[in-house]
Amino acid sequence: MKKIILLLVLLSTYIFSNINIVVSILPEKSFVKAVGGKKVNVSVMVLPGNSPHTYEPKPSQMKEIAKANLYFAIGVEFEKIWLPRFKDLNGKMQIIDLTQGITKLPMQAHEHHGEHTGHKHEEMGYSSLDPHVWTSPANVRIIAKNIYNALAKADPENKEYYRQNLDSFISKINETDRKIRAILAKIPKGSKFMVFHPSWGYFAHEYGLVQLPVEVEGKSPKPRELIALIKEARAEKIKAIFTQPEFSDAAAQTMAKELKISVIKVSPLSKKWSENLLNIARAIAGNK
Incomplete structure (x- = not known):
């Protein structure tokens, strides 16, 4: 009987234990919580008032990296330098690319008309790919599915829980899309x-x-x-x-x-x- 109780306690601890996740920006936290619900702890690197272009993590945030199970990357600039360092700090942490399956667009630059010739020319041109993929509902659907796949793989015991949350979140994304189309009609x-x-x-x-x-x-x-x-x-x-x-x-x-x-x-x-x-x-x- 004692063995059965111990087994049930260990099983419940496993099923209901949280996954420690780190994300780069706040929108990601909203997406991860929507799919992961109560079974995920989410820490954010770039806090309000900071820019993901030049951000440097604080020592307290490096502690979050050290105990993380998953890092959800989304392609913002500071990740290029810091993701390898995060991996060096925590070799067991998996880095998941949430932009997988998304077609990146060029970063748009300012254009204007030539002052004397009148012909249009590029002031800066398209120098890089636009990292702001989450500003499109269609892309958020892809991001949500990537989050689900990662969570289901990391925590298969709760796969159905994540699936239900994903379905609910996709419905909300679709509703946002419908409202935007109605506004812009x-x-x-x-x-x-x-x-x-x-x-x-x-x-x-x-x-x-x-x-x-x-x-x-x-x-x-x-x-x-x-x-x-x-x-x-x-x-x-x-x-x-x-x-x-x-x-x-x-x-x-x-x-x-x-x-x-x-x-x-x-x-x-x-x-x-x-x-x-x-x-x-x-x-x-x-x-x-």
Whole structure:
């Protein structure tokens, strides 16, 4: 009898034990918790107010790496340097690429018309692939399935639990997609919206929109470039300029004042990914 009780205790401990997971950014935490539920502990590397381009983990976060079972990578810049170091620190930790199966888009750069010739040319060109894959519901579906596959493999005893959570989360993703399409239904395909940092390329691609970046070579535009941007925004009837809390919005504020439109601060790093996308869709459509 004692052996049976001990076996049941050990079995329940195994079934209900949590998997320690580390993710790079907050949206990932939302996705992992949606699929993993109560059976996962999730730590985030890039906390609010920081940029994944230049982030360096704190010593306390390295402790989380040391005890992690899984690391969910999503392709943000700091991972290139730090993932090998994380692996050196914790050789048993598995690194899972959540972007597997996603077609990456080029990182969009600012374009403008030549001052004297009038022909269009690239100021910076497409220098790299856009890491902001989670700004598209279609990509979030793929990410969610990748999370499920990793959890089911790491914890097969709870595979059905993760499957039920995945199905529920996919339904929520689909509902977000339907709402966005309804909001954007009345605006023509190819409609443009202006952003300081080009973080919404996948969102634009999925819904037939075009994002117009304000920054030039990763920097605020010079006065001459700013004048050209204001003219372009006026011609395209831009209704708002999107900026991120992680970047200065001085140039955007100047443009908005001249155009009498709003500056909307929205971060692609917010954990409220669905609310973020719906708010962006409403602003693009001119809905308050």
